[in-house]
Amino acid sequence: MSSGPSSLGFYVTGTLLLLACAMKLPALVRRRHDTLLQAACLLLFSAACLMLLAAPESIVAINRLTRIPNATAPLVYAMTTAFSGATLVLIVNWRSSREQTRRITRLVAGAYSLTIIAILVLFWAGDASVEQVTLFDAYYAGTPYIREMIVTYLVAQAVAMTAASTLCWRWSAKVRGSLRAGLRILAPAYLFIVSYDLIRLVAVAGRWSGRNWDFLIGEVSPQLAVPSSVLGAAGFALPLAGPRLAATARALRQLKQLAPLWKALEHVPTPGAIRVPLPWWRTPPTVLLTGRRTALHDAILALAPYCDPAVHQAAYSADLRHGSQESRAAVAANAAMILVARERQRTAPEEVRDTSHASTWRSDDLVHLSQALASPVVQRVCEQYGPPRRTTSP
Structure with missing residues (x-):
């Protein structure tokens, strides 16, 4: 043998x-x-x-x-x-x-x-x-x-x-x-x-x-x-x-791209929206991405009453002067407006602006919006249009 x-x-x-x-x-x-x-x-x-x-x-x-x-x-x-x-x-x-x-x-x-x-x-x-x-x-x-x-x-x-x-x-x-x-x-x-x-x-x-x-x-x-x-x-x-x-790879990539926007809006109150905790260590990336997108849309919707068209216009014009194309300037303007709205909701929740434009305003693609947060123009506009001072009644 x-x-x-x-x-x-x-x-x-x-x-x-x-x-x-x-x-x-x-x-x-x-x-x-x-x-x-x-x-x-x-x-x-x-x-x-x-x-x-x-x-x-x-x-x-x-x-x-x-x-x-x-x-x-x-x-x-x-x-x-x-x-x-x-x-x-x-x-x-x-x-x-x-x-x-x-x-x-x-x-x-x-x-x-x-x-x-x-x-x-x-x-x-x-x-x-x-x-x-x-x-x-x-x-x-x-x-x-x-x-x-x-x-x-x-x-x-x-x-x-x-x-x-x-x-x-x-x-x-x-x-x-x-x-x-x-x-x-x-x-x-x-x-x-x-x-x-x-x-x-x-x-x-x-x-x-x-x-x-x-x-x-x-x-x-x-x-x-x-x-x-x-x-x-x-x-x-x-x-x-x-x-x-x-x-799964696409979901992981998009989760990484959405991380700045998620960090900025994670703690925005969203009355009426139910957020289910999704621990990353036991949630499939595709499910986690869907939940995160839903939460971000809810947060942006909750901030709509605090969005100021003047902030949007200022950021849009500044980004155009900075050399950006109109589409990118529009995304940067929305990003600046959302960040300012977040601060106004946090510091002066009772001061709700005219919401007649809020229902027609739609957010850009969340990934582009997240990437725009790093723009220096967005940062400057946010500093310029920080939360308004509280006024006292006479």
């Missing part, structure tokens, strides 16, 4: 793939007729079983449990073929139109189902009585029926992976974002598997010609199994997680 690679990498990868498959089961129950989802679950399950069964320790355990030498070989090869077929079905359903998918799915499913049956029949017809944990393909490369089984599974997988890699690469040129990134990861992941198949076929052909290239099977090809599985899982996960990650 030859020493082989450690089983740990196989078990870790297989467990992660099983967890990914389990996460999709609730969706599969709800959408039982979704061919794309079915193919995804089959791919993840077959890949997980393949990694768990192909671990050297699993091979020995199953052989001992069944009392059949090399009983794991047809199981692993059948799972390999199922994985290959599921990969092609998934890629086709992912990309093609509904009419194309039905026809191609039936063709692929039929072809690879027959291949699995052929593998099992060939193993039953052949003689593989000497246990081989890591060098099965090389040891039985010349055994009738067993050699045909070996070539069948390697060719079936190589054809499917080559087709999948080609489809992914061509499709990636037509899409953008996380889907493109996922496809660009999947294409080389499948080429890793093609390389795995070709290396083993070379070793098998070496046995046919009397050469001993068993190290290609025992040492070289196993090194490609784990990275190809990890890349494959990442390639499928990225298009699913990508939009959510992008939304």
Whole structure:
């Protein structure tokens, strides 16, 4: 029995793939007729079983449990073929139109189902009585029926992976974002598997010609199994997680941009508005952003009765003289007016100005408003139009 690679990498990868498959089961129950989802679950399950069964320790355990030498070989090869077929079905359903998918799915499913049956029949017809944990393909490369089984599974997988890699690469040129990134990861992941198949076929052909290239099977090809599985899982996960990650990144960026405005208006009283505490450490960024935007709009609305058009005009004119464009000057004017209104609400809440213009006035984009707070023009106008002095009745 030859020493082989450690089983740990196989078990870790297989467990992660099983967890990914389990996460999709609730969706599969709800959408039982979704061919794309079915193919995804089959791919993840077959890949997980393949990694768990192909671990050297699993091979020995199953052989001992069944009392059949090399009983794991047809199981692993059948799972390999199922994985290959599921990969092609998934890629086709992912990309093609509904009419194309039905026809191609039936063709692929039929072809690879027959291949699995052929593998099992060939193993039953052949003689593989000497246990081989890591060098099965090389040891039985010349055994009738067993050699045909070996070539069948390697060719079936190589054809499917080559087709999948080609489809992914061509499709990636037509899409953008996380889907493109996922496809660009999947294409080389499948080429890793093609390389795995070709290396083993070379070793098998070496046995046919009397050469001993068993190290290609025992040492070289196993090194490609784990990275190809990890890349494959990442390639499928990225298009699913990508939009959510992008939304989270956008939310975090906007939260950072809104920080100056939030700091300025956080403690503005907003009668009638309900503020729910949203601790940042346990609130998703997208939810936190929505809550913060709502609170800022409520604060600006509460300050509307204290907004002074004279402050707005002064800041607008000053910013134009400072060299700003009209749109930026308008944002700076609103920022100055809001800051002055905040101080007037704080120091003289009873002195409410004419609100006839408040209902028609609308705030600019909050991010632009927040960025305008740093303008030196806004700071000067705020100092000039600070809170008015209180007057006493005669």
